[in-house]
Amino acid sequence: MAKTKQVSNKAVEAEQGNDAHRGRVTSYDVAAHAGVSQSAVSRCFKPGASVSKKMRDRVMKAVEELGYRPNAIARGLITRRSNMVGVIVSNLNFYPEVLSELNKRFISRGVHVLLFALDQESDVGSILEQLWQYPVDGVVAAAHLTPEQIALFDERGVPLVFYNRAYQDVPVSSVCCDQSEGERMLVSQLAGSGKHKDFGIIAGPRDSVVSMQRTEGALARLKELGFDQVNVVSGDYTYESGRRAIGKLLEARGEMPDAIICANDMMAMGCMDELRFKHDLDVPGDVSVVGFDGVKAAAWASFNLTTVTQPVESMAEAVVTMLLDRIDNDGLPPEKRTFSGVLRSGGSIRQ
Amino acid sequence: MAKTKQVSNKAVEAEQGNDAHRGRVTSYDVAAHAGVSQSAVSRCFKPGASVSKKMRDRVMKAVEELGYRPNAIARGLITRRSNMVGVIVSNLNFYPEVLSELNKRFISRGVHVLLFALDQESDVGSILEQLWQYPVDGVVAAAHLTPEQIALFDERGVPLVFYNRAYQDVPVSSVCCDQSEGERMLVSQLAGSGKHKDFGIIAGPRDSVVSMQRTEGALARLKELGFDQVNVVSGDYTYESGRRAIGKLLEARGEMPDAIICANDMMAMGCMDELRFKHDLDVPGDVSVVGFDGVKAAAWASFNLTTVTQPVESMAEAVVTMLLDRIDNDGLPPEKRTFSGVLRSGGSIRQ
DNA sequence: TCGAGTATTGCATTCGAAGTCAAACGGCGT
DNA sequence: ACGCCGTTTGACTTCGAATGCAATACTCGA
Numbered sequence: 065m066a067k068t069k070q071v072s073n074k075a076v077e078a079e080q081g082n083d084a085h086r087g088r089v090t091s092y093d094v095a096a097h098a099g100v101s102q103s104a105v106s107r108c109f110k111p112g113a114s115v116s117k118k119m120r121d122r123v124m125k126a127v128e129e130l131g132y133r134p135n136a137i138a139r140g141l142i143t144r145r146s147n148m149v150g151v152i153v154s155n156l157n158f159y160p161e162v163l164s165e166l167n168k169r170f171i172s173r174g175v176h177v178l179l180f181a182l183d184q185e186s187d188v189g190s191i192l193e194q195l196w197q198y199p200v201d202g203v204v205a206a207a208h209l210t211p212e213q214i215a216l217f218d219e220r221g222v223p224l225v226f227y228n229r230a231y232q233d234v235p236v237s238s239v240c241c242d243q244s245e246g247e248r249m250l251v252s253q254l255a256g257s258g259k260h261k262d263f264g265i266i267a268g269p270r271d272s273v274v275s276m277q278r279t280e281g282a283l284a285r286l287k288e289l290g291f292d293q294v295n296v297v298s299g300d301y302t303y304e305s306g307r308r309a310i311g312k313l314l315e316a317r318g319e320m321p322d323a324i325i326c327a328n329d330m331m332a333m334g335c336m337d338e339l340r341f342k343h344d345l346d347v348p349g350d351v352s353v354v355g356f357d358g359v360k361a362a363a364w365a366s367f368n369l370t371t372v373t374q375p376v377e378s379m380a381e382a383v384v385t386m387l388l389d390r391i392d393n394d395g396l397p398p399e400k401r402t403f404s405g406v407l408r409s410g411g412s413i414r415q
Numbered sequence: 416m417a418k419t420k421q422v423s424n425k426a427v428e429a430e431q432g433n434d435a436h437r438g439r440v441t442s443y444d445v446a447a448h449a450g451v452s453q454s455a456v457s458r459c460f461k462p463g464a465s466v467s468k469k470m471r472d473r474v475m476k477a478v479e480e481l482g483y484r485p486n487a488i489a490r491g492l493i494t495r496r497s498n499m500v501g502v503i504v505s506n507l508n509f510y511p512e513v514l515s516e517l518n519k520r521f522i523s524r525g526v527h528v529l530l531f532a533l534d535q536e537s538d539v540g541s542i543l544e545q546l547w548q549y550p551v552d553g554v555v556a557a558a559h560l561t562p563e564q565i566a567l568f569d570e571r572g573v574p575l576v577f578y579n580r581a582y583q584d585v586p587v588s589s590v591c592c593d594q595s596e597g598e599r600m601l602v603s604q605l606a607g608s609g610k611h612k613d614f615g616i617i618a619g620p621r622d623s624v625v626s627m628q629r630t631e632g633a634l635a636r637l638k639e640l641g642f643d644q645v646n647v648v649s650g651d652y653t654y655e656s657g658r659r660a661i662g663k664l665l666e667a668r669g670e671m672p673d674a675i676i677c678a679n680d681m682m683a684m685g686c687m688d689e690l691r692f693k694h695d696l697d698v699p700g701d702v703s704v705v706g707f708d709g710v711k712a713a714a715w716a717s718f719n720l721t722t723v724t725q726p727v728e729s730m731a732e733a734v735v736t737m738l739l740d741r742i743d744n745d746g747l748p749p750e751k752r753t754f755s756g757v758l759r760s761g762g763s764i765r766q
Numbered sequence: 767t768c769g770a771g772t773a774t775t776g777c778a779t780t781c782g783a784a785g786t787c788a789a790a791c792g793g794c795g796t
Numbered sequence: 797a798c799g800c801c802g803t804t805t806g807a808c809t810t811c812g813a814a815t816g817c818a819a820t821a822c823t824c825g826a
Contacts, residue, residue, distance in 0.1 A: 088550070088782090090781090090782055091782065091783060100805080101805070102782090102806090103785085103806060103807080103808095104804090105783085106782095106785085107784085107785095107804095107805090109783090109784095110785095114804060115804075116803080116804060116805090119805080131567070131570075133544070133547040133548050134548060135548065135549075135550055135781095135782055135783070136548040136549050136550075137492065137549065137550050137782085138550075138781075138782035138783045139784070140488065141488065141492065141781095141782080141783075141784095141810090142782090142783060142784050142785075142811045143785095144811075146488065156511050156514055156515035156518065157511050157515055160507050160514075161507075161508060163511075163530075164506075164508055164532060167507065167530055171545070176529055176531075176545070176549070178499070178528070178530075179514075179518055179528045179530050180527075181515060181518045183515070183519045193484070194522070196484040197484050197487040198486075198527070199439070199486055199487075199488050199812095303711070303712075333715065334715075336717075337715055337717055338716075340716070340717075341716040341717075360508075360654070361654075364685075365689075365692040366684075366687075366688055366691075367717070439812095441811090441812055441813085442812065442813060442814095443812080452775070452777075453813075453814095454775075454777080454778095454813090454814080456813085457812095457813055457815085458774095461814080461815095465773065465775085467773080467774060467775090470774075485812085485813070486811095488812085488813095489781090489811075489814090490813050490814070491781090491813095492780090492781045492782065492811095492813075492814095493780060493781045493814050494781085494815095495781075768825105768826090769826095770823100771822100771823085771825105772821100772822080772823075772824100773820105773821080773822070773823085774819100774820080774821065775818100775819080775820070775821080776817100776820085777816105777817090777818080777819090778815100778817090778818100779814100779815085779817105780814080780815085780816105782811105784809100784811095786808085786809080786810100787806105787807095787808090787809105788805105788806095788807090788808105789804105789807095790806090791804070791805080792802090792803075792804090793800100793802090794799100794800085794801090794802105795799095795800090796797100796799095
């Protein structure tokens, strides 16, 4: 009865145009305005519900007049579906296309993205702490989580799909680009010209699994081809670290390698600039350089980098499909999908 | 009474470890586990609430044991504060730093970002339609809205702050970089060398207000300096369109200008590459080029572009502060803040 | 030990929408 | 006009947490 009283109060307010709370329009306001029950309003927004045309028209008219939109959050409370997914990315600046592709695809399926970006200061733990406060339907992680952190998702029944992080021996879904295969293609390409004797590798951060896979892939292929004296130095995936890495390579070796394999395009571009503008060397004339990722800038004429392009669109599509499937259907087992990268031959390898 | 029964059911479930719904842990579960009321649990999470140490310890122990985290959304329903803000960006690929800076700052203040990115297909209208389904506390828009769309925010009492979109004569908050001033600095710099006679401008899309402001600023300063024959062609802010624009300039003029003013860095870089690699011209030897924005890549050795850097960090900070202020205090009037860009002299101007 | 006064605690209600269920309605045949 | 049956509709409850208020549990002084 209290509820009934409340409703009629709202009805009165709405009818009198009392705008005191000037908050959002609720289904009660619409109901009052249209002279029907709140349930009726709710039903008009549920596809396939039993509503007469007369009722629907009447409600929709009120909806238009008041500018009502159902509150997705309140709805989520009862349906246990917030239609929000969390996206955890380690660094927004690195791969904006990934976020963009994911967001676009989720949106088109009526799902919204709640962003969780790791900045150097904030660690994964605190981000997850925040994430758990939101009733997200699922999570995409483009960052490294510990097995314990992963287990929590399972416990709580929240689907999780990794983007470009593979966990061997951990039953969790992921979509990856075959890092190792990609590097092998690059090395084969370099070796194919027969012009390189002295290889150097600029790896990513030591704790990056992706960097490790790429580096291992390159080293393995190099070894197969008979090159087992390869210097490896580390960068942090940035342009600047690519430039600095040249100094380290030179120091380690005493002379400049004639082919440099970089763990990503950003460092490859830094490395090219350092070679050209600091050491006055020609790329590819004096030194060949290859990258990984296929970022836009790598294809620019100034660099025209030979690299392996990650099929970002296919990967994003796969992630979205896998996640939504698992949200709709909680029986699905973890699945790992691996896409091959596409070799993009530029002009950064000496022929 | 129904409620009471419900509660004790939950209590029983929780105590028996019945994990049937394996959903999230709720405050009722914690309450049952600790043998206290739900209100008590709730109060333990409210700073400054009246709770005895004994009670707090007891509740917190249960919280730890069950891994409880308050549901931010359910909380938002009653407090009318979702602690989420919507961020509308026109294109994620363009300025990832902006999103990154905004996100970082919001997070550190306990606010989360719900992402709304416009992709070519989706127009602002449909994005807003979606936005209104979420009870966001406020919105940052880095996209163009119509006055009607802006008015809705006012009506519904949802604070709105624009990033780099100024609306003259519309009372709405915004944080902008002074586009016109920036361009004037660039033109002055170009003119200062006394080596340029023939200016060309590569503007942004015709419907971009920012592009218009930049172009007008440049033209005005050029005119003051006595150059009133300036060709203007349009691009779409991308690298590729910068390259294509060179062809258009050449066509319009019959010969290549000796100074090209680009509406942003991306096009400036495309333009430099086109000049160097397609037309075999030297920059800055034959043609000077300037950009705008101060993106990372513009400072790379290959380009070393003279440009105006937008103070992204200060602007982001200003946006976040303004928005949160307005969320906490609904009396605040709209405010427009303008930051000056910083001239970054590179090596793309002939001296 | 008692009572006043304060500090804690629990009950019941609330937020906005959706789902359950039973009541009311509509159409139809007879 | 009556009764039957399928369709619509509305009253009430639910989701999870917060909060006003009333009911306790304490504290301390007398």
